Amino acid sequence: MTRQVSKLCGMVMLGLLATLSQADESVVNSLHDLSVRGPGPIRAIHENEICIFCHTPHNGAPQTPLWNRENPRTHYRIYRSSTTDARIDQPSGPSKMCLSCHDGSMALGNVLSRPQTHPIVMTARTIPPGTADLSNDLSDDHPIGFRYDRALSNADPQIRAPELISSKLPLGTHDEMHCTTCHDPHNNQLGDFLRISDQMSVMCITCHDLQGWPHASHATSGKRTSGRTVDPVERLKYATVADNGCINCHKIHSANERERLLRFRREEDGCLNCHSGTIANFNIASEIRKRSSHDPTRRTGVHDPTENTLTMRRHSECTDCHNPHAAAPNPIGLVRGTLGPLVKGPNLRVSGISISGREVDHISYSYEMCLKCHADGVARPRLVTSRQVSQTNTRLEFQTSNPSFHPIAGPRRNADVVSLLSPLRVGSVITCIDCHNSDTARSFGGSGPNGPHGSIYEPLLVRNYNTDDFTSESAQAYALCYGCHNRDSILGDDSFSRHRRHIVDIRTPCSACHDAHGIYRGQGNSVNHGSLINFDLSIVQPADSPAGRRIAYEDTGRLSGNCTLTCHGFTHVTMPYSNAGPRKSALRPGKLSRGGRR
Amino acid sequence: MIGAKFLLISVAAVCCAITGLASSGIEGSKHDFSGQTGSDVDKCTACHIPKKDDAPKAAPLWNQRADLKRRFNGQDKRVSRPGDGTRICLQCHDGTIAKPVAGGVKTERFVYTKHPRLFTAGHGRSDHPVGVLYPTFSDDFHPIATVLSKGTVLLPHGRVECTSCHDPHNQTDAPFMLVRSNARSALCLTCHKK
Numbered sequence: 001m002t003r004q005v006s007k008l009c010g011m012v013m014l015g016l017l018a019t020l021s022q023a024d025e026s027v028v029n030s031l032h033d034l035s036v037r038g039p040g041p042i043r044a045i046h047e048n049e050i051c052i053f054c055h056t057p058h059n060g061a062p063q064t065p066l067w068n069r070e071n072p073r074t075h076y077r078i079y080r081s082s083t084t085d086a087r088i089d090q091p092s093g094p095s096k097m098c099l100s101c102h103d104g105s106m107a108l109g110n111v112l113s114r115p116q117t118h119p120i121v122m123t124a125r126t127i128p129p130g131t132a133d134l135s136n137d138l139s140d141d142h143p144i145g146f147r148y149d150r151a152l153s154n155a156d157p158q159i160r161a162p163e164l165i166s167s168k169l170p171l172g173t174h175d176e177m178h179c180t181t182c183h184d185p186h187n188n189q190l191g192d193f194l195r196i197s198d199q200m201s202v203m204c205i206t207c208h209d210l211q212g213w214p215h216a217s218h219a220t221s222g223k224r225t226s227g228r229t230v231d232p233v234e235r236l237k238y239a240t241v242a243d244n245g246c247i248n249c250h251k252i253h254s255a256n257e258r259e260r261l262l263r264f265r266r267e268e269d270g271c272l273n274c275h276s277g278t279i280a281n282f283n284i285a286s287e288i289r290k291r292s293s294h295d296p297t298r299r300t301g302v303h304d305p306t307e308n309t310l311t312m313r314r315h316s317e318c319t320d321c322h323n324p325h326a327a328a329p330n331p332i333g334l335v336r337g338t339l340g341p342l343v344k345g346p347n348l349r350v351s352g353i354s355i356s357g358r359e360v361d362h363i364s365y366s367y368e369m370c371l372k373c374h375a376d377g378v379a380r381p382r383l384v385t386s387r388q389v390s391q392t393n394t395r396l397e398f399q400t401s402n403p404s405f406h407p408i409a410g411p412r413r414n415a416d417v418v419s420l421l422s423p424l425r426v427g428s429v430i431t432c433i434d435c436h437n438s439d440t441a442r443s444f445g446g447s448g449p450n451g452p453h454g455s456i457y458e459p460l461l462v463r464n465y466n467t468d469d470f471t472s473e474s475a476q477a478y479a480l481c482y483g484c485h486n487r488d489s490i491l492g493d494d495s496f497s498r499h500r501r502h503i504v505d506i507r508t509p510c511s512a513c514h515d516a517h518g519i520y521r522g523q524g525n526s527v528n529h530g531s532l533i534n535f536d537l538s539i540v541q542p543a544d545s546p547a548g549r550r551i552a553y554e555d556t557g558r559l560s561g562n563c564t565l566t567c568h569g570f571t572h573v574t575m576p577y578s579n580a581g582p583r584k585s586a587l588r589p590g591k592l593s594r595g596g597r598r
Numbered sequence: 599m600i601g602a603k604f605l606l607i608s609v610a611a612v613c614c615a616i617t618g619l620a621s622s623g624i625e626g627s628k629h630d631f632s633g634q635t636g637s638d639v640d641k642c643t644a645c646h647i648p649k650k651d652d653a654p655k656a657a658p659l660w661n662q663r664a665d666l667k668r669r670f671n672g673q674d675k676r677v678s679r680p681g682d683g684t685r686i687c688l689q690c691h692d693g694t695i696a697k698p699v700a701g702g703v704k705t706e707r708f709v710y711t712k713h714p715r716l717f718t719a720g721h722g723r724s725d726h727p728v729g730v731l732y733p734t735f736s737d738d739f740h741p742i743a744t745v746l747s748k749g750t751v752l753l754p755h756g757r758v759e760c761t762s763c764h765d766p767h768n769q770t771d772a773p774f775m776l777v778r779s780n781a782r783s784a785l786c787l788t789c790h791k792k
Contacts, residue, residue: 027792028782035782050783051792057726057763066726186792 027051030188034108034122042108042128045121053120054097054185056113063093068111069100074136076103079143081259082306085155086146091179093172095144098179101126104133131254140251140258147176148207160209168196169206191237199238201245211362212326212349219245229276229285230269241279248274249324267303268296271318282449284318287438292461293454294321309353309372314379321369321451323349330450341365341408341429346451355395355409367408370432371395384459385467386537387515388551389523397517403526404533405518408432416531416559419489435480435516437462444483467511469539469568473504481510495559496531497579506568512539513553530555541566545573627768627775683752683759684728687766730758732789740791750778751788758789 027033027050031040034053038044044053056068063071076099078088091099100106104127109120127133134141146152148171153161162175172178182203183193190197197203205213213219221241225248228234238244249270255261264270277283288295294316303317318324326349343350343366352368353375354360363369374380375395383392391397400410411427420426432452433441439455440448444462452460463479471477475487482490491500502508515534523529533553542549543566552564560578565571624630624642732753733739745751751762763785765777772779780786 026787028787037782048781049786051786051790052783055786057786059725 025187025189027186030186030193032185032188032193042122042124044109045123047109047120052111052113053108056111059113061112063097065097067097068113069097070106070110070112071096072100072103072106074099074103074105077137077139078145079139079141079258081143082304084143085159086143086148086152088143088146091138091145092176093178094180095178098183098185099134102132102134102179103136104129105136134253140255140261141253142182142261144177144179144181147174149175158209158211160207166196166206169203198245198247199243201247204246210325212323212328215328216324216326217329217345218242218248218324218327223274223279225274225279227278228273229278230264230273241274266297266300267317267319271296271322271324284449284453287440287448287453290439290454291456292458294452294460295454305351309359309375309377312377312379314373316373320372321350322346325349341367341431343369344450353395355398355400357395365409365431367398367432370436381459385511387534388537389519389529389534391517391520391523393520394517396520396522397515399518399521402518402521403524403529404531406430406435406516406532414531416495417485418494419485421484421486424484430484433462434484435462436460439463465511467509467536469509469512470507471509472507478503478510493579495579497559497577508539508567512536512567527555528553530561535565539567543571543573623769624767629766629768629775683754683761687760687764726758726763728757728759732756732758738791739789745789748788751785752777 029039031038032053033039033050034043035048035050036044036046037048038050052068054068055066057066061067061069061071076090078090080088101108107119107122107125108127109122109125110116111120114120138144148159148162148165150161153159162171165171169181171181182195184195185193187193187195192198194203196206201219210216219242223241224239225236225241225244226239236244237247241248249263250261251263252261256263256265257267260267262270264273272285274280275282276285287293288297296317299313299315299317302313302315303320304312305319328345328348330345343363347363347366347369349362350369351372352360352363353371354368355371357376360368371394375393380392380394383390396402398405398408400407400412404414405412407427407429408431411429413427415426417426420428424430433450436452436459437444437450437455438446438448438453439457439462440446441450441462442448443450455461457464457480461480463483464476465480466477473491475482478487489495491504493499496502502513503510513535514532516532518532519529519534524534530553535551535553537551540551542551543564545552545564547564550564553561554563554574555561556576556578560576562574562576563572564574732742732745734742742753742756746753752759753762763777764775765772766775768775770776770778774780776785778785778788786792
């Protein structure tokens with residue numbers, strides 16, 4: 001008897017278990033089970049049928065799945081984006097069926113199979129505001145109602161060809177995308193009624209073929225996403241960056257930033273959420289608060305991936321220099337002094353402007369990224385120092401055909417440069433961020449992130465660089481220059497025979513005579529603007545000479561030349577210098593190093 | 599042991615008695631036209647007209663003038679000729695036919711007064727497909743063997759007919775003369791794997 005009872009109990013339990021395990025895969029007991037015994041907060045008061053809320057066996061709407069609801073007559077505000085190639089239309093077919101509840105306008109219990117006077121009484125008349133309520137504004141939701149065909153995948157290289165899409169994600173009768181492409185209203189096994197899991201963005205990358213994504217930090221990082229800065233309490237679906245994937249930054253529905261479906265209205269919030277020292281390795285938030293910085297918080301809604309670099313408004317957003325879909329970590333242990341000209345992990349697959357002024361989709365050299373804003377565009381920064389010849393277009397300043405330039409875009413074979421510290425030598429190529437970088441940059445011995453996020457030295461310099469007249473020479477005063485140019489060599493007058501006299505004794509800064517970037521070939525030649533000579537007009541005045549009142553430099557051969565100018569009240573008229581012959585520092589190393597410390 | 603058996607039997611007997619009392623059958627149901635004014639039919643002859651001369655080919659022999667040109671859920675590719683279990687019902691229930699239901703009953707359109715939208719001849723409306731073969735290889739449906747083994751839903755010749763879901767003789771007392779109660783959509787989910 002007892003054995004039988006226990007057997008019976010066991011069978012009942014088994015049956016229950018079977019029902020429970022089955023429940024997830026079925027509409028029964030899912031959130032779409034709106035019957036009186038449904039599990040969700042929205043359910044019927046008395047009605048105990050499940051299918052009836054959407055389907056009816058008789059006299060349904062003239063739509064395929066025996067539809068039991070009126071279609072909404074709402075005109076929806078649809079998704080628009082400057083970067084989409086899809087022709088997005090008003091939702092149709094199955095999407096409209098979903099929206100008959102989920103736009104929050106139609107009564108849930110108002111079904112065709114019941115008289116309108118006697119609708120099904122529900123706990124909520126319409127879908128209450130919340131995540132399930134998409135409202136009539138679909139511009140903040142992933143687009144639906146566009147044809148996903150070869151034309152689209154051909155136009156957008158980051159969209160996979162429709163043949164490659166898993167059959168688990170069905171398109172409409174005319175290959176159009178519907179709610180039901182991603183969602184299966186009858187199966188809530190994976191949560192959110194998704195057809196396939198969105199863990200590690202599997203759902204998204206079925207269609208979106210983001211270049212560089214498989215190796216991107218955001219796709220592979222196992223860091224936990226707790227302790228975010230901007231939305232510390234909002235729950236993310238998964239625990240780690242890699243698992244969350246796209247939804248770290250994007251919201252598929254009801255996104256705060258509509259066009260890019262971002263979780264935050266301010267673009268930089270999506271980045272600073274993790275990159276404020278809590279989750280990502282480096283604290284960028286503290287960098288951009290420094291005195292000189294590329295501060296992304298200054299502008300909101302200006303950046304657009306399709307922007308014309310010539311006419312865009314001035315701005316600096318994180319995504320101007322970083323492609324979050326492709327950014328990868330930098331290898332640790334880079335050579336001191338230069339990071340090399342090639343593009344680094346964090347800047348992979350960013351658009352830019354080549355040195356010849358051509359737009360490139362993916363930069364090859366890191367300076368191309370800088371030229372986006374600091375070259376031909378009207379948004380480029382103003383001139384800081386007024387010079388003999390002025391140029392704000394850095395692309396022109398760094399042309400390799402210029403009379404003199406710092407070797408950013410290509411090597412320069414100037415034998416006059418004798419002061420370079422190893423491993424640099426004549427013919428080396430450096431990059432913008434060898435000078436313009438964080439003062440705490442890791443590659444310069446600091447503990448902070450590499451890159452020109454922010455620095456305490458203006459204009460965003462990695463080390464101190466005094467440009468004021470009467471600056472007392474010290475290793476600190478011109479630390480920027482001495483990072484590559486040996487101080488002993490400079491002060492030992494290896495190249496210019498009067499360096500020590502000018503810098504130490506008369507206290508003129510490097511910038512009084514030298515332009516740090518370069519002199520465009522259209523504005524000077526190797527005679528009057530060799531050796532980066534471009535006098536600072538706030539320090540150097542013209543001098544009367546037989547050829548008239550003027551400021552002039554003349555290169556007369558290797559390590560020799562003459563100047564015509566007035567500086568610190570002292571007039572030079574074709575005052576010559578020459579340093580041809582053996583290097584002095586090579587002859588007197590001990591004495592010079594002492595002098596260097598003075 | 600014997601006590602338990604006796605208990606089970608007696609419980610079963612009581613249950614049967616209760617259901618027997620509750621289930622009304624054709625008598626008194628909406629398909630019982632015998633009491634209607636002007637009608638001279640009894641419970642059966644409203645629908646079943648036995649022809650004594652020749653034996654009926656199909657079990658419920660019915661008037662052959664049923665309008666079978668109507669498309670049943672035309673967008674469904676699986677639609678084929680409905681069987682007897684559908685024809686009989688549509689004799690009255692397609693809403694297009696205005697003809698005497700049975701001798702003596704007024705010639706008028708069959709309308710369900712409580713809910714006029716029903717039986718409006720399917721103009722712009724859709725109904726569950728009838729006369730279709732039960733889909734054998736589909737993830738959306740339970741296997742036909744599972745359905746048949748439950749014994750509630752009948753699939754004559756492997757097809758879905760009106761009588762698959764409806765019992766015109768109203769033996770279960772379920773609303774809409776269903777073959778079983780549709781509480782928790784149990785009837786729908788007998789076939790549909792949703």
